[in-house]
Amino acid sequence: MKHTFTAAGKKVTVYPCTDPDKPIIYFNTFKDEGEEVHSLLKKTDRDKFTLVTINITDWDHDMSPWEIPPVFKGGAPCTGGADEYLKALTSEIVPQTEALLKSVSWRGLAGYSLAGLFAVYAVYRTDIFSKIGSISGSLWFTGFREFADTNEMKIKPDKMYFSIGDKENCTANPYLKTVRENTEAIEKFFSEKGVSTVFKLNPGNHYNDPARRTVDGILNMIDG
Numbered sequence: 223m224k225h226t227f228t229a230a231g232k233k234v235t236v237y238p239c240t241d242p243d244k245p246i247i248y249f250n251t252f253k254d255e256g257e258e259v260h261s262l263l264k265k266t267d268r269d270k271f272t273l274v275t276i277n278i279t280d281w282d283h284d285m286s287p288w289e290i291p292p293v294f295k296g297g298a299p300c301t302g303g304a305d306e307y308l309k310a311l312t313s314e315i316v317p318q319t320e321a322l323l324k325s326v327s328w329r330g331l332a333g334y335s336l337a338g339l340f341a342v343y344a345v346y347r348t349d350i351f352s353k354i355g356s357i358s359g360s361l362w363f364t365g366f367r368e369f370a371d372t373n374e375m376k377i378k379p380d381k382m383y384f385s386i387g388d389k390e391n392c393t394a395n396p397y398l399k400t401v402r403e404n405t406e407a408i409e410k411f412f413s414e415k416g417v418s419t420v421f422k423l424n425p426g427n428h429y430n431d432p433a434r435r436t437v438d439g440i441l442n443m444i445d446g
Contacts, residue, residue: 229314230310233277239272239323250278250333250341251337254275255433260273262437263440274319281336286300286363287339287363293362330355332439341356345379346375353382357439358390358428385439387428422438
């Protein structure tokens with residue numbers, strides 16, 4: 223039975239595993255797509271973990287590590303609220319969630335697009351997530367590759383999963399066209415730091431089957 227509550231102004235939905243000492247995956251969502259992801263996970267018979275979805279209403283603020291102007295015409299600027307949201311996640315959402323459970327073996331953090339960027343950023347700001355899933359992550363984000371190279375991690379994750387669509391960099395946009403190159407470089411960087419990493423190239427652009435890609439990433443996090 224799922225539990226839904228509000229914490230830090232966010233709708234949080236918990237799909238609990240009733241067995242003790244199982245993993246928990248936190249997944250930040252853009253349009254409350256957690257139900258679809260959970261439904262697909264249930265069909266795999268590999269759902270012996272707790273899934274927690276957090277509906278992010280101020281996406282370009284909460285998921286962005288610092289301010290950048292719009293990267294395409296008509297787009298919104300990113301306003302750099304990741305640290306503020308991460309504090310709320312770790313101090314309010316995580317404790318309230320885990321009070322509902324018997325015990326947790328480890329925590330993972332996953333996200334798609336800007337939430338995939340946020341998941342990678344989190345390892346530089348907190349040590350509570352031991353596995354990370356960046357699914358079609360916005361690793362084109364201005365300055366992030368340099369940030370990853372020059373800052374110290376708060377935790378060396380046990381595993382990091384990266385994926386990208388093979389058409390995502392096929393654009394004239396000077397920012398977005400770097401996404402595959404940056405994703406591959408950042409995955410290699412963490413691998414060379416001794417982190418167990420996975421890189422998967424999916425068919426299609428950024429919008430091809432995000433729920434299925436997310437499920438693939440989460441299962442990869444769970445499997446080892």
